[in-house]
Amino acid sequence: MITFQHVVFAAVAFRAALIVYAEYHDAHSVLKYTDVDYRVFSDAARFVAQPMADNHAVGPWGESLSLGDPYTRETYRYTPLLALLLLPNEWLHPAFGKVIFSLADIGIGLLSKQLLVATSSKWRQKEHTYWGLSRDELILAGIWLLNPMPANISTRGSAESLLGILVILTLALAVQRKWVSCAILLGASIHWKIYPLIYVGSLLPLVGAEIDTPSRTRVGGFPNWVLNPQRLRFVAVSAATFALLSGAMYMTWGMPFLEHSYLYHIGRTDHRHNFSVYFYPLYLGLTREAVLTNLQSKALGLLAFLPQMTLSIGSGFYLSHSLVESSAFNASRTKIERDTAHHAIGHLPFVFFLQTMIFVTLNKVCTSQYFMWYWWFLPLIIPRLIPTRSAGKGIRAWKAVFMVGSWFGAQALWLSQGYTLEFLGETVFLELWMAGLVMLGINSWLIVTLVKSYQWEV
């Protein structure tokens, strides 16, 4: 009989083996197992640890702290906290960062297990076991803990799992309605990477919903809705956390921190090929006069920003708000109503997933690592996509296989054209852009299918 503890142990051992293999492989091969990004992080940590005349923190606190500047490393576009976290790469062992990322992976798995228990419906308590594991534990093992993809990503040195644990922890605290702690984690997540800002949309309707009176939830009651003291506190704590962290980084590292950690990402457009359909018009737009090129870049940036932010934030807000309305929160609570409150929050993992997948699908730049941002929600939402007798929805096995195949197939199509362009040197820009359109279409269809198939009733 296998227990969940066995799965966790196997996941730890799997990642440890990959880290050891990476050391051997990289020492004996010109083609490295370790990702280029890990070298960027490690170099940035080394620059922080070794301040020099042309490498020092330029913020008001920088001189007194005697720290180097992580942004001395070209293409380092992250918070300095990541470089600080990887300082032991210099003192202990270069693989220290990979160990941290892998532990974050495991942490995501453990938190997901808690979330599965917290958000499951009562009827799920009696279910079959498979070799000792419940169905949800089996899904968690297959999609995350023992899945080679996330293990490969973290052991190659990608830091996405650090963001993942911040986001999943934010979600876990929200499900427990620990709103102050949730707000702190949300603020920290937004500091780490800007996009978790979209989760404000789905969280706000839930914060303090139990003290919303019916008048607050109607259109005319909007000011009262906004002035819900719990909601105000949530926004204030989240904003304060973000401001404290970012303020401390700015005071230490100055404008380079703002430029590389935030402004670069907000204004980023990439004319080079990536999964997003924007790359080709941006590249061709370079033939225009400089003024027109800049105008086109700004226009496309706005085009990318408005639908993306409106839909990713708006969908979260609209779904959460509608769920709260249907749960009939009111000031006078009975046991039944407390259960329905649980009902609304129980769908938060799916809403987070939806918001994230929309954000990535409509983003003006898209690379493979972005897929991780919604991958870590999959073990939490799949149980509610499996057809049940009591609910008419769900996704049949054959359709699930078709959907997964489509997702991978669309990427394979794009990658085949990308390989032809980049390594064979054939001019296939148009074909690559069309493959990007296929990806956009497939991902949109997947989102719509998931929304239609998700079991909102249970």
Place this chain on the structure above:
Amino acid sequence: MSAPTTTVKPKQGFHFTFQNYIPTHQFAQKSDKCAFYVLHSLPPHVFVDPYELEQRLHDNVGAPFRVWGETNLELPVSSVNEGSLVLLGPLKAEQHVELPFHARYARPQKNATHATVVLQNPSLLKVCSQAHTEYWEQRDIKALFTPYDSPFDFETSKVTFDSFTSKAKLKVRIPAGNPQHLAFVEPLTVIAILLATYYMARAIWRAASQFKPKPAIKED
């Protein structure tokens, strides 16, 4: 005796390698007092990644190096005004030395599928210690490094140079987009994004409108 040779592989794409060979010959004779350097002058269309070269050095497959000029890998060629210089060495005679380099996106071209970029043959420099470089020789060496300063001390080293030869003119072909595509690619991108947004928004709206409000519960 053969002259130093150079070639570039592959002939088209975005990632290339200079393959240089320094045979023992009249210019490059083995000597304890002399070291050899290979100097590449790269046009704005291509660039080297100093971090990649550093990794190669660390792996003992690359040579010590120094780079001047533009190495920003994210810029298109239209945003780059200068090329770069790469100095590899010190090296010995009878040594193969490679230099990986990469292409920026070329300006889109109406009547061609590729931009052809001609590359200069690298220079082979011989730097011998316990000697000095004559003034008139310094001028030629400094010209190789223009607009940057030569890294050699002409008072304590005699620096001379020769050129690598190649079987054919060194050139690479970089894929280039077709500006005529812009007329439909741009509006179709806009339409695709707006359609996808509408499609997803409509599905979410319909899903949420099916949430049934629970009937009012009597207070206990």
